[in-house]
Amino acid sequence: MHLYLIRHGQSFVNLKDWDGGNLDAGLTELGTRQAAALARWLPGYLPSFDALYASTMQRARETVAPLAQSYGVEVRWDDRLREIGNNRSDHTPWPPDELPAAYSDYWASERPFATTTPLAPGGETFMHFRTRVGLFIEDLVECCRGKIIVAVCHGGVVEAAFDHIFNIGPWRRTEIWNTNTGISHFEYVELPRRETWRLHFQNRIEHLAGIE
Secondary structure, eight states, X not given: OEXXXXXXXXXXXXXXXOOSXXXXXXXXXXXXXXXXXXXXXXXXXOOOOSXXXXXXXXXXXXXXXXXXXXHTOOEEEOGGGSOTTSBBTTSOBOOGGGOOSOOOSSOGGGSTTSBSOTTSXXXXXXXXXXXXXXXXXXXXXXXOTTOEEEEEEOHHHHHHHHHHHTTOOSSOOOOOOOOTXXXXXXXXXXXXXXXXXXXXXXXXXXXXXXXX
C-alpha cells in the first residue's frame, strides 16, 4: 500500500498574527492558490489512485475540492483525520457550536496524557489523538493492501502518522515540519524479516514554485 498524506493549504489559523483561537476556518487567498497548484501538479506525478480521503474540517475540505475535481473522484470524509484538539476523547468530532475555543498553555507533546483543551471537559489528549490517527492507518493496512491512498489532512496528523509508523514513544523529541500542501509518501511493505514501512519522501512542495 502506498499512502500519500497532504497537509491542507494555508488557513487563517496558520497566520502568525492570528488571535482568533481554535476555529474551523477555511483557506486564505494564498491557501486557495496552493490547493489549486496542488491539483494541477499531482496528476502529472501520480496519474491515478484508489481512494481519496480527507479531514472533515473546513481547511481540508477546501483543499481537497480542486484535487477531487482534477481526478474526477469522490472524497471519503473521515473525522479521524481532523487536527489535534478538535475531537473528543472518544474520537468523535466536536459539533461546530461546541468546538473548544482555546488549546492548553502547554504544547501537546510536552504533556501527552493531559487534555489539549482544558476548558472543554472530555477533550482528547495527545495520546488520544495519536490513537485515532493510528486507527485510521491500521484500517487502511487491513483494507487497502496493494492500493494507492491519498489523504488530505493537517500538519499534526502527518506528525502523528510519523509517530505511529516509526513506533515513537509518548514523548516525542523531533518535530516533523510540514509546509501547507506539502506531500509525504509512505509505503507499507510485507517482506519477511524486513521493516514494515518505507518513507519515500516528506514535505514535497515543488508544486508551490512561484506561488508564495
